[in-house]
Amino acid sequence: MASGGGWRGYAVCAGVVVVVLATTGVWNPFPKLWSWIDRSEPIAPGAAKWQAKLGGTPRSVAIADDAVIVEYRTSVEAYGAGAGVRLWESDADWSAVAGSGPNAVVVTGRLLTKGYQVLDPHTGTVRRADTTATAVWTYTNAILDLHCGDAGCELTAWDPRGGDPLWRVPSPSPGFVLDGDNPDLPGTRPLTGSQIDDQIAGPAPMPALLGLPDDDQVKIVDTAAGRLVQTVEQGTRQRVAVAGGRLLTVTGRARDGTCYYRVVATDPPSNDPVWQRDVNLRTADDGSGCRQDRDPVGGGDVVLGVDPVGRQVLIAAHDGRELWHGVEGERVLAVDDRYAVLRDADGSTARGRSLARGGAGWRRSIGAGAQAALTPYAAVLVEPKAGRVTAIGPGSGAVLAEVRTTGKPYATGPGGLVLVSGRDLAYVPFAVDRAG
Structure with a gap:
């Protein structure tokens, strides 16, 4: 008993000594000990070029040139895509x-604080700063910001790396606050899935027309002319969206226990219809009394609808052309203004389709519950049950990357794909020789 008590005494003394040495900075074994306990398993074994342990769970991940930008709740940091070295915070x-x-930048700001900063993605240095903007929108070819004061608001367009405005548009103050980065504007929303981050495609080009919400009105801005x-007024059973350089007004009418929808496309400032058709753009939930509370699904010049018998249809927003009309059971897994990823009626096959050329493209067997996203660089397929993520050339069907993983696809760039699992991030390079 005495011997056992002595050993316990020595252990307590040793522990006290270690704590004292750690708190005084003489010697601290705890970080190394914790890093040994907290070792990460590979989330993309055999495919990742590098993997990094993050300082927290990321809110978003994006690729800017050859830097991977990770956004947290109160900070942002960058990693080099080549070796995974942290560049700045x-x-x-x-x-x-x-x-x-090379023209990419990172725009950052504070909640409930006016202004923003434009940072170099490689060094984190400030290229331009603003102290009065309330909202910012980011595109591949522009940054838009909104300044509001007692006399009204002003929308300003900037080249991403430029220091002089491209144009300014005066606007009355909106009926509610637009703040932060990329607040929703009347347009289209991307079609992805729960196992794919909504922002995987990255920024899009600035559209030809923008809609600024203002209570029951929408202000339409021509971005080419500035x-x-x-x-335009928006009724209680109407939804106004901007797509393909057209103003789409969706009107729902309740009759015979269901809702009937009419879409009219105009070319502002004219109110004359460019095209119109009866189609449900899925802007309302069933049983909502035809009250529409969300934008149509699509991308660029393409919107996804449902015909009166429940078959899906893809429509060119610019001129109303039917780009694809599915048979019963066929579904669109992902769509942008160039391609669509379609699922066959039996759910066993995914296929790509060029919306410009029409006709069938690549085909691939998929498992139950497969999801997809389209980005400028790849069509991304996720098969949750198989634990597999595949990146495919959206036009050619060439496999750019295929990996068994627990990670969720967060971002793509010209050279690879970013996966995130918890606090671990992995970069999977594409097979460049098969890209297309």
């Missing part, structure tokens, strides 16, 4: 990428 409540390739061209 900055305090911020939100971040977004604008520009593309001027306000129209103000």
Whole structure:
């Protein structure tokens, strides 16, 4: 008993000594001990070029040129895509990428604080700063910001790396606050899945027309001319969206226990219809009394609808052309303004389709519950039950990367795919020789 008590006494003394040495900075074994306990398993074994342990769970991940930008709740940091070396870190409540390739920048800001900063993605240095903007939108070819004061608001467009405005548009103050990065505007929303991050495609080009919400009105801005061209009213059973350089007004009418929808496309400032058709753009939930509370699914010049018998249809927003009309059971897994990823009626096959050329493209067997996303660089397929993520050339069907993984796809760039699992991030390079 005495011997056992002595050993316990020595252990307590040793523990006290270690704590004292650690707190005084003389010697601290705890970080190494914790790193040994907290070792990460590979989330993309055999495929990842590198994997990094993050400082927290990321809110978003984006690729800016050859840097991987990770956004947390109160900070943002960058890793080099080549070796996974951390490049810089900055305090911020939100971040977004604008520009593309060497022209890319990182835009950051604080919640409930006016202004933003434009950072170099490789060094984190400030290229331009603003102290009065309330909201910022980021695109591959522009940064838009909104400034509001007692006399009204002003929308300003900037080149991502430029220091002089491209144009300014005066606008009345909106009926509610637009703040932070990329607040929703009347347009289209991407079609992805729960196992794929909504922002995987990264920034899109600035559309030809923008809609600024203002209570029951929408202000339409021509971004090429830099001027306000129209103000439209939005009824209680209407949804206004901007797509393909057209203003789409969706009107729902309740009759015979269901809702019937009419879509009218105009070319602002004219109110004359460019095209119109009876189609459900899925802007309302069933049983909502035809009250529409969300934007149509699509991308660029393409919107996804459902015909009166429940078959899905893809429509060119610019001229109303039918780009694809499915048979019963066929579904669109992902769509942008160039391609669509379609699922066959039996759910066993995914296929790509070029919306410009029409006709069938690549085909691939998929498991139950497969999801997809389209990005400028790859069509990304996720098969949750198989634990497999595949990146495919959206036009050619060539396999750019295929990996068994527990990670969720968060971002793509010209050279690879980013996967995140908890606090682990992995970069999977594409097979460049098979890209297309």
